[in-house]
Amino acid sequence: MNTVDLQHVAEEEQQRQQQLNLRLFLCYSTPCLSAGAERVKNALDGLCDELDEEQRPTLEIVATGCMGPCSRGPLLRLARCDEPEEIYEKVTPEMACNIVRAALAAQSAAAEPLPSDFPFFACQTLIALENNGRIDPEQIIHSIARGAYSSLGHVLHEMTPEQVCNEITRSGLRGRGGGGYPTGVKWELVRKAQAERKYVVANGDEGDPGAYMDRTIMESDPHRVLEGMAIAGYACGAEQGYIYVRGEYPLAAARLAKAIKDAERRGLLGSRVLDSSFNFRIDLRVGAGAFVCGEETALMTSIMGRRGQPVPRPPYPAQRGLWGFPTLINNVETFASVAPIMREGAEWFAGFGTEKSKGTKVFALCGEVVNSGLIEVQMGTSLRDIVFAIGGGLPDGGTFKAAQTGGPSGGCIPADHLDTPVDYESLQALGSIMGSGGLIVMNETSCMPDVAKFFMEFCMDESCGKCVPCRVGTIEMLELLTRITDGSAMDEDLQTLEDLCHLVQETSLCGLGMTAPNPVLNTLHYFRDEYLAHIRDNRCPAGVCRLDQVPLLKLPEHAEQLTIFKEEH
Amino acid sequence: MAETVKKIRLATVWLGGCSGCHMSLLDLDEALIDLLTRADLVYGPLVDAKKYPEDVDICLVEGAVTNVENLELARHIRTNTRTVISFGDCAVTGNVTSMRNRIPVSDLLNAVYHEVSAPIGPEALKVLPALLKKVIPLHQAIKVDLFLPGCPPHPERIAAVLQALVNGDDVDLPADMRTFG
Amino acid sequence: MTKMPSNESATNEKSSHELKLQLLDKALKKCQYQQDALIEVLHTAQETFGHLDEEILDYVSIQLKLPPSWVYGVATFYNFFTLEPQGDHVCVVCMGTACYVKGAGDIIARIEQEFDLKAGTTAADNSLTLVSARCLGNCSLAPMLTLDGAVLGKQTPDSTVAAIRETPATTSVVSEETS
Amino acid sequence: MSVITLTINGELVSARSGQSLLEAIRDQGISLPTLCYLDGLSTRGGCRLCLVEISGQARLQPACTTTAGEGMVVVTHNDKINRYRKMILELTFAERNHTCAVCVSNEHCELQTLAAELGMDHVRYDYLNPQLGIDISHEKYGVDHNRCILCLRCVRVCDEVEGAHTWDVRHRGIASRVITDLNRPWGESESCTECGKCVEVCPTGALFDKGMSVGEMKKKTNFLRRILDGREKNQWNR
Missing domain, CATH: 3.40.50.11540 (NADH-ubiquinone oxidoreductase 51kDa subunit)
Structure with a gap:
């Protein structure tokens, strides 16, 4: 195949698609599948079989990859020639059939599509995800029709x-x-x-x-x-x-x-x-x-x-x-x-993004947020826009406490930094990192020392064991965090923890160890009060930690914690 | 001059250890006599004092912290002593005493007091102070000012440390006098 | 291994074992016995045999001409490979951040209690293997898990236990997620 | 052989081009602590004790895996590095059960000596006290995992010098253990040639000759350089 052939194939497929009266894009990614997309597809296939010889060829069902708002699945996108696209959320088999029947009869369906200015979509800029939800990923022809490999052809023949x-x-x-x-x-x-x-x-x-x-x-x-x-x-x-x-x-x-x-x-x-x-x-x-x-x-x-x-x-x-x-x-x-x-x-x-961070970035927005899913925004979009405009805020009247970015290498960004533009430098300045793009929204029921402990346990488990600071440092940091969250920590443990964080950060061999302390240092910075409440007042403000252990030095007063043989005879 | 100088109040304590460090202290031999002209031994296994006194200048603590009683005494030592010294490897690292840390306390007591002939363990009769889940070195219980390692520390090391302290000098042991073991 | 197979089932087992070895040989040939393909070969071996026992590891080490300790080191470095036989059901609970903040820990605790096992092990009656995974990348379904390869989203401790109890035991050890 | 110049601790010094920074530093008579490094084996950069500051580099770099470069400005000791080295040793001691007093290598142990030299007089971190075994199934040697610091000199000498690759590591992170063959008892190993190189290069009492009691196990690593020079530089002509 040469570039001319490629273009020819693309045009042919585009023409075929344009001739179709109705194209149904059904999100067939894991979240939508688990929400019942397969049953919807079966129902739609059944409906197709019922159509008469004239109508059937004018309709196509495409099982696509992810469309974005995963918490609203299964998602169905309707494309009719000369009419704006419509996206339906939480589609059931019956609903889907009704929608399609109505569309075929050029009537309005009983179900309401998502509004065309739905902020989840309107605030995004799709570059990496531009084809998501518009092609069947298993059909190369779909990709080619949307221009796949034409850039490659151009590069190979026109550029050094x-x-x-x-x-x-x-x-x-x-x-x-x-x-x-x-x-x-x-x-x-x-x-x-x-x-x-x-x-x-x-x-x-x-x-x-x-x-x-x-x-x-x-x-x-x-x-x-x-x-x-x-x-x-x-x-x-x-x-x-x-x-x-x-x-x-x-x-x-x-x-x-x-x-x-x-x-x-x-x-x-x-x-x-x-x-x-x-x-x-x-x-x-x-x-x-x-x-x-x-x-x-x-x-x-x-x-x-x-x-x-x-x-x-x-x-x-x-x-x-x-x-x-x-x-x-x-x-x-x-x-x-x-x-x-x-x-x-x-x-x-x-032209997209900020001075130093160009283009767009894909994020996986999840946690305590109304619209969880996959989004692509311009670099520099504020965290507030991502969480509240695109994400639709927190469900059940929850209060935003922090957004975790960068996974076990990142940190938690507190509410007073919601207006931070999301780009490499700004996030780093906040002690977090852009990371690969996980963005988890947390409400007041998340305990920051507990979150830090969660990530430390992750890093401890995933440490390869080659260098000492990461292999042993992570488990020692975890030990200290465990003490903080179980009530047995003492004041000086916090200092030991911080010192250890800096050691592991500066002396580990690879990125895993270097960044493993980030969630601790970052939460210590923004949520120090919470750590102190655990240690000094024996209290977990989020109500997560059990705090049922006694600090070592207080053990003589709590010897019952140690007594092993009760007088059972 | 020497007459007018107040004598140093020295204490020694034996926690979870084998008393080998105290034996090594006795091995200072004639240096002991020198030492005792400068210091009063106010508490420890070597003197007859029932209660740890107040206002102690230097305390050599042998042994690791293994039970609640050790812990209580350690706290008491800290509040009443200016310079606390971890004396020997058990106090410094846990050493042999901490080798039981790999065994759960219940199994340990079972093996020692129950699986043999004695039907009822002293733990049940509250004769034995409750064991800590893990044996810990002294500095993990209280703040320690000086570490004097060795199993036992050679008399030379002990002398070097005590002499410096009695003279009011900084303690700076050469590397070969700082080794564990 | 108290089961004493009759002669007939012994021959069946033997031939099934040979069949599996043939599959492994095919994979070895496909990668032209290249040592770099060790992880691919181990993947195939585990899919075929359900777990990697000493005999299989030894076989792979001989075929790829790699030192046995090297093969063992690789097989134990990666979480995916298991040297122990799996239970009738394999439940993988996602412990990614989103699932964790939404209560995946409670689900694990409940399964551990109900089936009397620890995460990462198989129940004594071989009914269940419980695995905690780092993140299965389905965060919008949090808390989620897979049961014998099928994705279950938005779970509670109750729903998970019910799902495990209701799923009939499969004969195949490995779920065929892809074809 | 070309010569390069670099600055070590403020002194302008020369080194052979291609030489590792560690060698260049030690050639100046400066003592730089190492545990995983051993002259003659491939470098690993795992123990992190030879970390040094190099101007222009944001992070501390291990001298053993860094090639000495023309114009490099290196600091081998300062308060921060010294503190970090001590902390790393503390972590090493906390990881397993290093009971020097009852160890076969007492007084002949690189870890013990380094702790004293660097002034690491106590460990602030919780001793992990893992439950570890001793394998004395081999006729001549034993392995005590309680003393192993995972420097992997044994793995490397067995692979690179003896060519047997009997040793490797199983699992990862804190669960890492050195193993022989398919994690079988050493005595059953089919690949082990019983040459004993692993025992000699082991810096602690983790690998030892059987029959040794406390403090009796002395290692000698000089053989390595002699064998390698003999081989590589054809000093041993037959």
Whole structure:
């Protein structure tokens, strides 16, 4: 297939779609499926079978990836020619049939669609997610009709690798995995590296609890990621790519495997991509449950089939990566932003966002929020807009207490910083991080020392054990946090904890250890009163902690806590 | 001159340990005589005093904190002593005394007092002070001013520390006198 | 292993074991016996045999020409691989942040109590294996879990226990989520 | 062989190009603590004791895995680094059951010596007191996990020098343990050549010759450099 063929295929499919009278997009991602999307699909399929010979060909049901507002699933999007789209929430099989029947009869349905200015959608800017909910991710033709691989074709035939790197640099795109390293600079480093072989790796080992942006992108629009990787391969001079998918995401892995096969079959990947002299193969690697593998050096050791332990940097992967060769490693979401940048131009992308953080960022908004789901907003959008406008505020009259970003490497942002623009620098200034994009809203029933303890337990469990500060430091910090939350802490424990946090932060080998103390330090900063209430007043303001233990020094007065043999005889 | 200087009030305490550190103290031999011209031994296994006195200058605490009684005494020592010294590895690290930490206390008491012939354990009769769940070094119970490691600390080490303290100097042991074990 | 199989079932078991080994061999061939593919091979082995026992690990180590301790080290590094046989049901409770703040801990505590086991282990009667997962990435369904591979969202301790009790025991150890 | 110059603790010094920063520092007679590093084995950067400050680098870097570079400005000791080194040793002691008084390597232990040298006189953190075993199934040697600090010298010497790769690590994080073969008793190991290199390079009493009592186990690591030089530089001609 060459670029002309590609365009031809795309146009043909677009025409086919335009001729349809009614297109039904049913969200078929995990949350909607668990809310009953499959039953809705069966009902709709049944309805189709009942239609007469004339109507049936004018209607199409598309099982799509995630549409966004997951808490409102199952979601159904109705597209009729010449009419604005409608989205229905919490669709039941009966409802769906009624809606479709009404649409076919050109009547208004009994069910109300979401208003067209529904803030959840209106406040978003879709770039990485632009195809989500509009294609069947298992049909390459759907992706092609929406322009997939056209950027790749353009790049291969019209641009030099150097120009591609420049374009990415000028777009201001930064690593979406959390680090925020300028993507173009990284590409340029690998491009310039002299080596007999180079690799491109997509990091889909999304391990932060409360984050599922990458899962959704891989499940809903796999070709988008593959295209980004191929463009990167061309720009850097790599012929082999690996996409590393977290083991917990079997559906993402299956969709990617199919996407790779489909793309290869059409000459969009493999040898002589789109009739150019560029060869690019992508292999899928499925993780096996280790958070530390999200760290790039650990991820690479895992790709090579070993214990996923990080190695000291420098040398950076761009110098010495997989099997010692220069390796470009970017997050899945980063790769998903590449094709639109090449299509629309760097200036277009840089027009979104803030001075230092360009473009958009995908967040998984969840926790105590009315509309939980997947969103994509311009960098610099305020936290308040995200939580209250898009998220619809807290349910049941709850009070906003904090927003947790960055998972176990991040922190909790308190209410008085709600107007902070969400970008790399601002979040860092607040002692949190952008992270991969999990955003969990907490109300007054969340206890901050308990949340800190939760994350510390996570880090302790996920520490690879290579370096002492992380291996032992995390368990010792957890011990101190446990004391704080069970009532046995003493005043000086807080100081010991803080000192330990700084040690682990500054001396650990990789990002896991370096950032493990963040949730503690950050909550100590904003919610110190809560820690003190636990320690000094034996009180948990959120009412979460049991506080049923006694501090060591008070044990002589509470010896009954220690007495083991009661006088039972 | 020496006559006018107030004598140092020195105490020694034996918590969860084997008394080996006290034996080592006695091994100071003739240096002991020197020491006692400068210091009064006001409490400890080596003197006949029933109650830990007030206003103690230096206290050598041998042994780890293993039970509630140790803990109470440790608190008392801290309030009444200017310089508390963890004396020997058990006080400094828990050492051999803490080797029971790997065994749950109930199993431990069972094995010692119940599985053998005695039908009723002293714990049940409240003869034995309640054991802590874990043996801890002294500094995890109270603030400790100086650490004098060794199992037992060699008399040389003890002499070096006590001499410095009695003279009012800073204690600065060379590395080879600071080793555990 | 008190069960004494009759001759007939012994041959059945043997042939099923051989069949499984053939599947593993196929996976080994597919990756051209490359040592880098160890994790892929272990994935296949676990899917096929349900867990990775010593015999399988030894086999993999011989086939890939890797030191046995290396294979064992990799198999135990990753949470996904289990060296113990799984129970009739496998319940994976998500302990991600969203699920945690919405009460996943209570669900685990309740299952532990009801089925008399600890998270990460299998009940003595082999009825259930309880696993706590880091985050299954379905935060809008919090608290969520998977029971024999099926996603259950917005759970309570009661609903989860009921679901486990109501689900009939499956013969297949591994759920086929993907095809 | 080209020579580079760098500044260590304010002194302009020269080093061989390609040399590790650790070697360059030690060549100046400066003592820099290490536990996982051993001359002759691959570097690991795990014990974090040789962390040094390098101008222009935001973070402390392990000297063992850093290549000495032209113009580098390095500080090996300051209050913060000294404090951190002590804290790291405290964590190491807290992790397992290091009862020096009853250890076969008492008075001949690198961990014990380092604690005294760096002035780590007590451990502020909770001793974890894990329940760990001793494997004395091997005819000649024993492994006491209570004393193991996971420096993995044994794993590396077995893989890189002996070529047997009998040792590796199972599980991860705080649950990590060194293992032989498929986590079988050492005495049953099919790959072990009984060469004893692992015992000699072990910095603590975790690996020992059987029959040794308290304080009797002395290690000698000089053999390693001699073997390697003999091999690599063809000093041993046959």
